[in-house]
Every structure is written in structure tokens, then in C-alpha cells.
Amino acid sequence: MKAKNKAFVSGILPRLPFLNDLISKVSSVSNTLPKPMEMLLSQKGPAYDLMSNEDRIQMERKELAKRFVKADNLYDPKLLQDREKTGSKRLSVLNQPGLSLVTDHLIDYPAPININYFWSFGSLAGICLGVQIATGIFLAMHYTPHVDLAFLSVEHIMRDVEGGWLLRYLHANGASMFFIMVYIHMFRGLYYASYVSPREAVWCLGVVILLLMILTAFIGYVLPWGQMSFWGATVITSLASAIPVVGNSIVTWLWGGFSVDNATLNRFFSLHYLLPFIIAGASIVHIAALHQYGSNNPLGLDASVDKMSFYPYCFVKDLVAWVTFGVFFSVFVYFAPNFLGHPDNYIPANPMSTPAHIVPEWYFLWVYAILRSIPNKLGGVAAIGLVFACLLALPFLQTSEVRSSLFRPIHKKLFWLLLADCLILGWIGMKPVETPYVEVGQIASVYFFVHFLVFVPILGRLEAKYSRSLAS
Amino acid sequence: MSSFFLNLVNQHKRQVTDSLYRLASCGVLATTAWVGLSEDRLVAADEAEHGLHSADYPWPHNGIFSSYDHASIRRGHQVYQQVCAACHSVALLHYRDLVGVAYTEDEVKEMAEENEVVDGPDDTGEMFDRPAKLSDPLPRPYPNEEGARFANGGAYPPDLSLITKARHDGQNYVFSLLLGYRDPPAGVTVREGLYYNPYFPGGAIAMPKMLADGGVEYDDGTPATESQMAKDVTTFLAWAAEPEHDERKLMGVKWIFVLSLVLMQAVYYKRLRFAPLKSRKIIVDVVN
Numbered sequence: 001m002k003a004k005n006k007a008f009v010s011g012i013l014p015r016l017p018f019l020n021d022l023i024s025k026v027s028s029v030s031n032t033l034p035k036p037m038e039m040l041l042s043q044k045g046p047a048y049d050l051m052s053n054e055d056r057i058q059m060e061r062k063e064l065a066k067r068f069v070k071a072d073n074l075y076d077p078k079l080l081q082d083r084e085k086t087g088s089k090r091l092s093v094l095n096q097p098g099l100s101l102v103t104d105h106l107i108d109y110p111a112p113i114n115i116n117y118f119w120s121f122g123s124l125a126g127i128c129l130g131v132q133i134a135t136g137i138f139l140a141m142h143y144t145p146h147v148d149l150a151f152l153s154v155e156h157i158m159r160d161v162e163g164g165w166l167l168r169y170l171h172a173n174g175a176s177m178f179f180i181m182v183y184i185h186m187f188r189g190l191y192y193a194s195y196v197s198p199r200e201a202v203w204c205l206g207v208v209i210l211l212l213m214i215l216t217a218f219i220g221y222v223l224p225w226g227q228m229s230f231w232g233a234t235v236i237t238s239l240a241s242a243i244p245v246v247g248n249s250i251v252t253w254l255w256g257g258f259s260v261d262n263a264t265l266n267r268f269f270s271l272h273y274l275l276p277f278i279i280a281g282a283s284i285v286h287i288a289a290l291h292q293y294g295s296n297n298p299l300g301l302d303a304s305v306d307k308m309s310f311y312p313y314c315f316v317k318d319l320v321a322w323v324t325f326g327v328f329f330s331v332f333v334y335f336a337p338n339f340l341g342h343p344d345n346y347i348p349a350n351p352m353s354t355p356a357h358i359v360p361e362w363y364f365l366w367v368y369a370i371l372r373s374i375p376n377k378l379g380g381v382a383a384i385g386l387v388f389a390c391l392l393a394l395p396f397l398q399t400s401e402v403r404s405s406l407f408r409p410i411h412k413k414l415f416w417l418l419l420a421d422c423l424i425l426g427w428i429g430m431k432p433v434e435t436p437y438v439e440v441g442q443i444a445s446v447y448f449f450v451h452f453l454v455f456v457p458i459l460g461r462l463e464a465k466y467s468r469s470l471a472s
Numbered sequence: 473m474s475s476f477f478l479n480l481v482n483q484h485k486r487q488v489t490d491s492l493y494r495l496a497s498c499g500v501l502a503t504t505a506w507v508g509l510s511e512d513r514l515v516a517a518d519e520a521e522h523g524l525h526s527a528d529y530p531w532p533h534n535g536i537f538s539s540y541d542h543a544s545i546r547r548g549h550q551v552y553q554q555v556c557a558a559c560h561s562v563a564l565l566h567y568r569d570l571v572g573v574a575y576t577e578d579e580v581k582e583m584a585e586e587n588e589v590v591d592g593p594d595d596t597g598e599m600f601d602r603p604a605k606l607s608d609p610l611p612r613p614y615p616n617e618e619g620a621r622f623a624n625g626g627a628y629p630p631d632l633s634l635i636t637k638a639r640h641d642g643q644n645y646v647f648s649l650l651l652g653y654r655d656p657p658a659g660v661t662v663r664e665g666l667y668y669n670p671y672f673p674g675g676a677i678a679m680p681k682m683l684a685d686g687g688v689e690y691d692d693g694t695p696a697t698e699s700q701m702a703k704d705v706t707t708f709l710a711w712a713a714e715p716e717h718d719e720r721k722l723m724g725v726k727w728i729f730v731l732s733l734v735l736m737q738a739v740y741y742k743r744l745r746f747a748p749l750k751s752r753k754i755i756v757d758v759v760n
Binding site for chain 2: 113152155158159165166169308312313316317319320323324326327330331333334335337338343344346347356
């Protein structure tokens with residue numbers, strides 16, 4: 001490869017996991033023919049130790065790429081290993097083409113040995129998605145998306161369908177659980193800076209999943225057609241009217257009419273069935289992107305020196321997290337099923353009567369507070385756009401070479417301040433628009449943006465400067 | 473925040489940092505005090521607007537191991553039937569729901585047969601009346617909302633099927649409301665046809681005080697005091713809103729018990745598997 005290209009590949013492309021992998025595949029196929037295993041092994045001898053780091057990476061990439069060259073390659077290292085292990089000419093079940101995915105990503109997959117329980121929240125979020133899809137499919141069998149029947153059909157599920165109350169409470173509380181797990185998962189990423197290169201794509205895909213989740217949860221909350229469903233839908237869809245010139249046409253288009261009505265309910269039901277599968281797809285891409293470079297770890301250092309296989313180690317550890325989560329979830333479902341909901345949603349939707357306060361579900365409160373802090377509709381919508389722009393841009397805004405907050409005392413403080421700021425925003429979101437709350441909300445909103453747009457970029461530079469001055 | 477950075481960049485300007493830090497702390501304190509003080513005022517305004525917050529009553533079915541007091545549901549149903557049913561529906565309840573909860577099947581059948589419902593069409597295309605069956609919903613006092621409003625001076629007596637779930641702190645609210653009627657305090661005037669009740673949002677409710685000692689004759693001989701009736705009817709309405717309550721809590725207790733056994737096993741399994749990793753010894757071999 002030419003020097004210029006090489007610089008390009010090693011400089012920019014490693015930041016994009018997929019392209020990087022693609023390049024290594026293409027270059028290895030064009031440059032080399034599969035070599036016998038013995039030759040490869042001999043290369044890995046003392047010569048390997050003397051190689052430069054870059055050459056080693058190149059060599060390992062080539063070796064990796066061989067897996068993709070030909071399925072019947074007799075020198076495929078995987079196949080040889082498998083034969084050695086089983087002593088059979090036949091490929092073992094777990095190494096069959098489809099199932100090798102399981103082997104590669106759930107059994108042999110190497111994970112840093114020092115990851116703590118906060119690394120279980122990704123799989124917990126996955127479990128929540130599974131619970132939501134499973135319960136949702138059964139709920140849809142009994143639900144009727146019609147303005148006159150939706151509320152009654154939900155009560156039919158609660159009263160007449162065998163186990164229907166369990167399905168619905170699992171689904172309603174499952175949405176809250178999903179958000180709790182995802183928020184903890186995200187704050188873990190913020191604390192240990194898991195979004196730092198080379199995991200930018202993992203973080204950005206996660207933000208996309210969060211957006212899809214917000215959309216899905218919002219339209220799902222409309223389906224029971226209670227007062228809060230109806231008025232929440234009216235308020236949030238009306239936000240689109242802030243767009244200049246075409247705003248009102250967009251709102252009419254979203255509604256499928258001139259108010260939130262049957263057409264709106266029908267399309268929301270259809271989309272609410274569709275979006276979870278898109279989330280599932282996005283989650284698989286999220287995991288695929290993660291598995292390019294593997295998980296970050298609490299130290300934020302290169303973990304390749306000490307890894308454990310996914311099975312049994314990660315599995316037994318996650319199992320503890322899953323069962324604990326099961327207990328937490330069950331306490332809500334069985335003993336406080338309506339604790340996280342709003343009583344007004346047990347009043348059937350009435351377009352003639354507006355509730356005293358229109359409040360979104362708790363997991364939207366922080367965004368809602370930012371939206372309401374701007375006294376201008378378009379400004380509020382733009383601020384929400386900026387929130388997600390900040391989250392998406394985070395990997396590119398950060399300037400620190402150190403990942404974990406364990407080694408960044410100031411970042412650690414900023415992290416807790418950001419968490420407190422989000423909690424304050426959540427509290428403001430459920431308060432009426434009155435004098436102390438508005439101002440507190442505005443300060444908290446400004447702080448949110450200052451954190452991402454000012455503190456994060458500046459801090460890394462200051463740390464570098466400070467550590468240099470310490471060293472000299 | 474600025475204090476962090478100043479501290480970092482210039483260690484010699486500690487004094488500046490300190491004064492800024494003090495300023496910031498004063499600001500935070502002042503804001504907290506301001507919010508705290510305003511909060512009191514807001515809560516007072518809120519109680520006038522949204523109704524007085526009810527006390528927390530020790531409902532016998534509140535505990536995680538507690539089921540409804542089914543004798544109370546039965547008495548509550550009698551209060552509902554004799555007092556509330558004249559204006560309020562419980563449209564989501566069917567006669568069958570009462571079987572095995574508050575009455576025997578025969579009792580409910582007998583109760584249902586006292587009502588005529590319209591069924592049909594029959595073979596000739598005509599609608600006909602027949603006695604109600606277990607599968608029929610409880611009768612409604614008015615055919616529609618318009619009729620209900622017409623009969624009640626414009627006010628609409630809400631359906632009570634979900635009332636304890638559809639109001640904030642529902643059971644305590646219903647109980648407090650039923651017993652909360654009193655004379656309006658000085659300076660508060662209530663419009664003709666409305667009644668003063670501090671627990672109702674706005675303080676003026678169209679429903680008159682309905683419960684009075686001895687207003688209902690209980691078939692189990694319990695003295696029908698005002699608070700007894702309020703308690704029983706609230707229990708009945710709580711059951712109407714959450715008929716799955718007993719089954720839910722029983723299943724929850726069993727399920728969480730089993731899960732905690734699984735959790736113990738999982739913790740053991742995890743510690744077993746991790747023991748070799750946790751007890752590793754790292755030796756830095758400086759000779760070779």
C-alpha cells in the first residue's frame with residue numbers, strides 16, 4: 001500500500017469500524033493468497049516480536065480476513081482448531097456457518113476481565129426490548145385501535161383477558177424499565193467515556209436507538225386513549241407547527257385530519273408495532289459495531305492483555321444482573337403497577353376537556369423541561385434538536401486522551417453535576433410553568449448545553465496542559 | 473464551575489478562585505432559599521386549585537401480603553347500590569364479576585333478575601326485554617352523558633369503574649371527599665346548586681353530601697355509620713378499579729420468592745466461576 005494511503009487508513013479510517021474492516025478485507029484479498037497454517041505460525045515466532053506495531057496489526061488483519069476468503073479453505077485456522085478440538089472431520093454444531101455467530105459473539109467473544117456490573121445494563125436494555133416486543137404482540141391481539149373502543153379494549157384486557165392485566169402492566173412498566181436501563185447504560189458510557197475513539201459509531205448508534213425509543217414510547221402512550229394520551233399527542237404533534245411556512249401542513253399530515261382523531265390513533269398503532277423491530281435491528285448494528293473493538297472497561301485502558309471469554313464469565317455475571325432486574329421490575333408490576341403512570345390516563349380521552357396539567361411520562365420530563373425553558377415554540381423545538389445533536393457530537397467534541405473518570409477528577413465532578421442537572425430538569429419537567437421553576441429550568445437547560453459544548457471540549461485540553469506542566 | 477478551571481490553570485490565583493467559589497455558593501444558597509420559599513406559597517395555591525391533599529389512611533389491603541376485605545366489598549356494593557347508583561354508573565363491571573368476590577352465584581343471579589335489559593333482535597327482527605343475566609353489565613342510571621347532565625343541573629356524575637385509579641391518591645381521595653363536606657369558610661362563597669368540599673379541586677362540588685348515619689341497611693348487621701359507609705364504598709370502588717388486585721399480589725409474592733431463590737443460585741454460580749479469576753497472582757518476572 002502506498003504511504004499516503006497507509007496514513008489515511010491508519011489515521012482516519014480506524015475511527016470508523018466498518019470501513020476499517022472492509023478495507024482490511026479488500027486489501028488482504030488482493031495482496032495475499034491464503035498461506036498454509038504452518039507458515040503463518042512460523043511468522044508468529046521471534047520475527048513477530050520484532051515487527052513494528054503497525055506491521056503486526058496488518059498481519060493480524062490479514063489473518064482475520066482469511067476467515068472470509070473461502071468457506072472450504074482447509075487452512076482456515078478456525079476450522080483447524082475445531083478439528084483439533086473435536087477430532088472429527090465434521091464441523092462442530094457451534095461452528096456451522098449460522099451458529100458460528102453465536103460462538104463468535106456469545107461464547108468465545110473476549111471481554112475485558114475488569115468490567116463491572118454497570119456493563120450489564122446493555123444486555124438489560126436488550127431484555128427490556130424483548131419483554132416489550134413479546135408482551136406487545138399479545139396485547140395487540142386484544143387491542144382495538146379505534147377512538148370509541150381503544151380505552152374499553154384496554155380495560156377488556158385488564159379485566160376479561162386471562163392474564164391480561166399482567167401483560168399490560170408488564171408492557172406499561174416495561175417501557176419505564178427500558179428507559180431506566182438505557183439511561184443508566186448511557187451514564188455509564190459518559191462516566192467511563194466509552195464513546196471515545198474507536199467506539200464513536202457505537203455511541204452514535206446508541207443515540208439513534210434512544211431517539212427511536214422516545215418516538216416508540218410516545219406513540220405507545222397514545223394508544224390507551226386516555227386523557228393524557230390524547231392531550232399529550234395533541235401537544236407534542238403540535239410542536240411541528242413551529243416549523244415556519246409548512247408547519248401547519250405538517251401537523252395536519254401527521255394527524256391525518258384536522259385534529260388528533262381516529263386516523264392519528266390508527267397510524268400510531270401501526271407505527272408502534274413497526275418501530276420496535278427497527279429498534280431491534282438498530283440494536284444488532286449497535287452490538288456489531290461494539291464487537292469490532294470490544295467493550296471499554298472501567299480503567300479505560302487497552303484491555304487486550306487480560307480478557308475473559310463471554311461464556312461462562314460474562315454470562316454468569318449478567319445472569320446475576322438479569323435476575324436482580326427481574327426482582328426490581330416485579331416489584332413495580334405486582335405491587336405498584338400504576339406508580340409510574342399518571343391517574344388522568346384512566347379517564348377516557350375527551351377532546352372537550354383539557355386536564356389541569358399535561359405532563360409527559362417521567363422518562364421524557366428532562367427533555368420536556370428543556371423544551372419549555374425556551375419561551376418560543378420554534379426555539380424550544382430547536383433546543384431539543386440541539387440536545388440530540390450534542391449527544392451525537394459528543395465523541396467528536398471530547399478532547400481528552402484519557403477515558404475513565406477514575407483518572408480524571410474534574411471530569412468526575414462534571415459527570416455528577418450533569419447527572420444532578422438531568423435530575424433537576426426532570427423535577428422541573430413535572431412542575432407547572434411558574435416563577436421559580438421556569439428560572440431554575442432555564443439555568444439547568446443552559447448548564448446542560450454548556451457541559452457538552454464548553455466543558456467537554458475545554459477540559460481535555462486543560463488536562464493535557466496541566467499534566468505537561470506537572471511533568472516538566 | 474469556573475472555580476475548577478481557574479484552580480487548574482493558575483494555582484497562584486487561589487484567592488480569586490476562593491472568592492469566586494464563595495460567590496457561587498452564595499448564589500446556589502440564595503436560589504435554593506428562593507425556590508424553597510416560593511414552593512410553600514405554590515403548594516398553598518395548589519391546594520386551593522387542585523383540592524386539599526387527603527390524609528393517608530391505613531387501608532387493610534395496602535400491605536404487600538394483604539388482600540381486599542371482601543366483607544367490606546360486599547357492604548360497599550350495598551352502599552353503591554342504595555346511594556350512588558342513582559347517579560353514577562360502574563359501566564365496566566358485570567354481574568359475573570361479583571360472583572365469588574362479594575356474593576355467591578345464586579345471590580348475584582337473583583340480583584341480576586331484578587333488572588330488565590333490552591336484547592335482540594329476535595327472529596322477527598324485534599328487540600325484546602328480558603331479565604338480566606350474569607354476563608350483563610351493571611345497569612346505568614342514564615342512557616348517555618347528555619341525559620346525565622340534564623338530570624343533574626349540568627354536572628356529569630362520572631363513571632366510577634376506575635375512579636380510584638383515575639384520581640391522584642384515589643382511595644384516600646374518595647374517602648376524604650365523601651366525608652369532607654362542611655360549611656364554607658369565611659370569605660368563600662359557593663354558587664347555588666354547588667356544595668363546599670375542600671378535597672374537590674376548586675372547592676365546590678355539584679354532588680351533595682350523600683352519606684348520613686343509618687343511610688344504608690347492611691345485611692351483615694354492621695352499624696351503618698357515615699365513616700363505615702365511606703370506608704366500605706371506597707373498598708368496593710378500589711376493587712372495581714383493580715379487580716385483579718388479590719391475584720396480582722399473591723402471584724407477585726410467589727414469583728419474587730422464586731426469583732430470590734434463583735438470585736441466590738446465580739450469585740453462587742457467579743462467585744464459583746469467578747473464583748479462579750479473582751484469586752490470580754500476577755508475578756513480574758524480572759530475571760527472564
